[in-house]
Amino acid sequence: MHTPQQAVSLMRQQKEQAAAAYLRHRRPGRFFRQYGAALDTLMQSLWQQRFAGTPFCLLAVGGYGRGEMYPHSDLDLALVTETGATAAERESIADFVQFLWDNGLTPALKTGTAAELAAAAADDLTAETALLEARFLCGSRTLADRLTRTLILSHNPAAFIEGKLLEMQERHNKQQGSGAVLEPNVKTCPGGLRDIHTMIWLAKAQGLSADIGELTAKRLLTRAEAGQLMHSHKTLAQIRIELHLAEGREQDRLLFDLQSRIAGSMGFHGDNRCRSEQLMHTFYRAAKAVKQLNGILLPVLAGRVYSRLPRIVRPIDEHYYQVGRLIAVYDIHLFRKQPEQILTAVEWLQKRSGLTALAPDTLRAWWAAARKINRRFYENEANRRRFIGLFRHGSGLTRVMRFLNLYGVLGRYLPAWGKIVGLLQHDLFHIYPVDDHILTVLRNIRRLNQEEHAHELPFASAQMAAFDKPHILYLAALFHDIAKGRGGDHAQLGVADARRFAEDHFLDAADTALLCWLVKDHLLMSLTAQKEDIGDPAVIERFCAKVQTPERLAALYLLTVADIRGTNPKIWNSWKANLLETLFQTANRRFSGQTDSRALLSSRRQEAAAEVLAQAGFDTKQQRRLWQALGDAYFVRHEKQEIVWHLPHLAADPEAACVQIRPYLAPGLLQVMVYLPNRPRLFARLCRIFSRNQLDIAAARAFVSAHDYVLDTFLVQLPAGFDETDTERAIRRLNGELNAFIAGNARIGDGGGRPGRRARHLPIPPVVELVADEEHAGWYSLDVIAVNRPYLLADIADVFNRHGISLRYAKINTLDERAEDSFWLFCPQLGDTNRRLAFKRDLLDCLSE
Numbered sequence: 001m002h003t004p005q006q007a008v009s010l011m012r013q014q015k016e017q018a019a020a021a022y023l024r025h026r027r028p029g030r031f032f033r034q035y036g037a038a039l040d041t042l043m044q045s046l047w048q049q050r051f052a053g054t055p056f057c058l059l060a061v062g063g064y065g066r067g068e069m070y071p072h073s074d075l076d077l078a079l080v081t082e083t084g085a086t087a088a089e090r091e092s093i094a095d096f097v098q099f100l101w102d103n104g105l106t107p108a109l110k111t112g113t114a115a116e117l118a119a120a121a122a123d124d125l126t127a128e129t130a131l132l133e134a135r136f137l138c139g140s141r142t143l144a145d146r147l148t149r150t151l152i153l154s155h156n157p158a159a160f161i162e163g164k165l166l167e168m169q170e171r172h173n174k175q176q177g178s179g180a181v182l183e184p185n186v187k188t189c190p191g192g193l194r195d196i197h198t199m200i201w202l203a204k205a206q207g208l209s210a211d212i213g214e215l216t217a218k219r220l221l222t223r224a225e226a227g228q229l230m231h232s233h234k235t236l237a238q239i240r241i242e243l244h245l246a247e248g249r250e251q252d253r254l255l256f257d258l259q260s261r262i263a264g265s266m267g268f269h270g271d272n273r274c275r276s277e278q279l280m281h282t283f284y285r286a287a288k289a290v291k292q293l294n295g296i297l298l299p300v301l302a303g304r305v306y307s308r309l310p311r312i313v314r315p316i317d318e319h320y321y322q323v324g325r326l327i328a329v330y331d332i333h334l335f336r337k338q339p340e341q342i343l344t345a346v347e348w349l350q351k352r353s354g355l356t357a358l359a360p361d362t363l364r365a366w367w368a369a370a371r372k373i374n375r376r377f378y379e380n381e382a383n384r385r386r387f388i389g390l391f392r393h394g395s396g397l398t399r400v401m402r403f404l405n406l407y408g409v410l411g412r413y414l415p416a417w418g419k420i421v422g423l424l425q426h427d428l429f430h431i432y433p434v435d436d437h438i439l440t441v442l443r444n445i446r447r448l449n450q451e452e453h454a455h456e457l458p459f460a461s462a463q464m465a466a467f468d469k470p471h472i473l474y475l476a477a478l479f480h481d482i483a484k485g486r487g488g489d490h491a492q493l494g495v496a497d498a499r500r501f502a503e504d505h506f507l508d509a510a511d512t513a514l515l516c517w518l519v520k521d522h523l524l525m526s527l528t529a530q531k532e533d534i535g536d537p538a539v540i541e542r543f544c545a546k547v548q549t550p551e552r553l554a555a556l557y558l559l560t561v562a563d564i565r566g567t568n569p570k571i572w573n574s575w576k577a578n579l580l581e582t583l584f585q586t587a588n589r590r591f592s593g594q595t596d597s598r599a600l601l602s603s604r605r606q607e608a609a610a611e612v613l614a615q616a617g618f619d620t621k622q623q624r625r626l627w628q629a630l631g632d633a634y635f636v637r638h639e640k641q642e643i644v645w646h647l648p649h650l651a652a653d654p655e656a657a658c659v660q661i662r663p664y665l666a667p668g669l670l671q672v673m674v675y676l677p678n679r680p681r682l683f684a685r686l687c688r689i690f691s692r693n694q695l696d697i698a699a700a701r702a703f704v705s706a707h708d709y710v711l712d713t714f715l716v717q718l719p720a721g722f723d724e725t726d727t728e729r730a731i732r733r734l735n736g737e738l739n740a741f742i743a744g745n746a747r748i749g750d751g752g753g754r755p756g757r758r759a760r761h762l763p764i765p766p767v768v769e770l771v772a773d774e775e776h777a778g779w780y781s782l783d784v785i786a787v788n789r790p791y792l793l794a795d796i797a798d799v800f801n802r803h804g805i806s807l808r809y810a811k812i813n814t815l816d817e818r819a820e821d822s823f824w825l826f827c828p829q830l831g832d833t834n835r836r837l838a839f840k841r842d843l844l845d846c847l848s849e
Helices: 004-025 028-050 062-066 087-102 114-123 125-132 141-154 157-174 178-182 193-204 212-217 223-247 256-265 272-306 341-351 360-370 375-379 381-393 397-406 409-413 434-448 458-466 470-479 490-504 509-520 524-531 537-547 550-565 574-591 598-615 620-630 632-637 640-650 682-692 724-742 757-761 792-802 833-848
Strands: 056-060 075-081 107-113 135-139 313-315 320-323 326-329 658-663 669-677 696-704 709-717 767-772 779-787 806-811 818-826
Touching: 004 028, 004 223, 028 056, 028 087, 028 135, 028 223, 056 062, 056 141, 062 075, 062 125, 062 135, 075 087, 075 114, 075 125, 075 141, 087 107, 107 114, 114 125, 114 141, 125 141, 125 157, 125 193, 135 141, 157 193, 157 272, 193 223, 193 272, 212 223, 223 256, 223 272, 256 272, 272 360, 272 397, 326 341, 326 360, 341 360, 341 381, 341 397, 375 381, 375 409, 381 397, 381 470, 397 409, 397 434, 434 458, 434 470, 434 550, 458 550, 458 574, 470 490, 470 509, 470 550, 490 509, 509 550, 524 537, 524 550, 524 574, 524 818, 537 550, 537 574, 550 574, 574 696, 598 620, 598 632, 598 640, 620 640, 632 696, 640 658, 640 669, 640 709, 658 724, 669 682, 669 724, 682 696, 682 709, 682 724, 682 792, 767 833, 779 792, 779 833, 792 806, 792 818, 792 833
Parallel strands: 075 107
Antiparallel strands: 056 075, 056 135, 313 320, 320 326, 658 669, 669 709, 696 709, 696 806, 767 779, 779 818, 806 818
């Protein structure tokens, strides 16, 4: 008999052999068997040395009991006692657990009598699930059998199934953030391993086998579905094993810095990005297959439990009936005989209140027929009318489009759509594959049309309520990014797809023109609002010339709001909402004949500011002095809300420096105003203060007054998780540092920062566009695109200073890990070609760090 340490050494050796064999053959099942057998041998050896002769038994439960032990998974065990353990026995059990910990295993041991363990399972769904997979290891078989009988007596299959389905829904709801999409958890994400386990648990809960072959033999799965499920499980298991081996610990997330390494290990070729894309595409296909099968097998298994209960069946028409909240067909061969019924079923799902899904057998037959959709199906006029009818009806559209996408129907009906399914966008701000992004944009537009969501974006919802062609907006969402990944201008390429679709689906000339224009120019409003000075009447004039009509303006505004919100939750904030709303209202006034010249705009805002200052007790002389100091450009380039915030703090003495900080419209955002005499490196140093305080600059506006004072307004993002107390503390600290800087009492280091993981492993090349102003000598507009990182803006400003460039105005647009910033610069020396090239070279070096 081996000593305990020898037994551990043997297990480690066998585990290494199992891992080596896995890396040669990539067979997860063989690894599970070999590693599981090594652990079984270890447990039996330790049992003989510590518990031989005791009235106990040891069970493998959870993943260990199921025979699916990953290299660094927890070791789930249950130790069953005859009666309550004595003090000496409890000490032996504790020593046993500590020995496992000391030797690199992570035991999760539950101890108790059969009755105690069964009672704990009745109160805890996780404990019940673990014991459902109990497997005898050693000790008293009598005790193991007693626990099994006790569990059967206390088990409530219906309650268990309801609990697991709710648990799965809650698990999916938690996996909605950018990290969950870009760096998915292979175990817990929608379509991940835990979803496969849920199918197995629902089967075992009603006495069925967990073996896929036996479930197929019982006709709960077809052979094709069984093959798809086993292939997906193998793929996901391979990735999870690779993750554990690569990290040397339990790691279930496909982090950016692991994706390329694991892809290379699994045999994918190309550079880091190419390998990563291939791996993630493989993962998404496997997860999608699991989600597809979930729609069939979970209702089948749940239905076996509820089939004994009375069911209310309501006829729908000669082909369909409703049972519970499901739609079913009388003739299971209907879709094969009449392919047009493929879309008719979806119409009923959309239009009939209370229906949530197709019944399992109906879904299975529908899916089999839908796989045969082809050009002939598309060319059938009745099918095209049904498809466009889904958009004209509107209600339930997001749900049915997600359903059609999940089961591959959208990609078969629209081949262009099939090319974007699962297509990743490595631009550092899109977090969804292209198809998911488009359907999220569609959902956002639908929410604007629903009264229960009007509180989210009241102004946009009001515009949506007044817009009389919502189906055109839905179609614009569908086509705006459909040409991504083809090379070339995706907006222009998408227009051809949209026009062909419109002609084939009976849209009139006006609707076709609106749809195609929205697809072609869907970026126009966001680029104008975020990159140009929308306080400049000339900018508004150019924008309106491109938009042409109020109808187009409203449609573009609604699509833009939905598009930005559907790109990445991190990049939508109240600042961007206000920019878009301001641009919309200004352009709308222009279309209604209320043209504002720069002088008129300045005058109107001065009048509003004068009223606010008068109410605050400032006289006319103080107002005139302040107006003269700031200059007319101030009133053109700042919105009314900013002006009435700024000026009461400046009116008493326009020569006095000032700092003001206030929470912005949304939680986690601060608006900061800094006013002081202009000096070298000023903007750069201010940016360094924010970075040093872990505040991400989401937006910034730099302005130089007529009397050479700088008035900079920043929108900064607080670190995630800050509560009200943290926010108040951050404001006090920032206010103190900024005032110390103004007084010349603050040391500001040069500092530096690394970009995020995604940017480090999937970077984007920096872009610098410098354009001379044709009307004003020495003035230049500069647009940069780069990986966002701490101190980036400060480093850019330092490049300006080194080249003697004066920053006169800036618009900062932070898109998660991507920065798209615009600057207006004054530097006559840039007229020299060599000076201009040297500046661009230094700037590119800065952006590439």
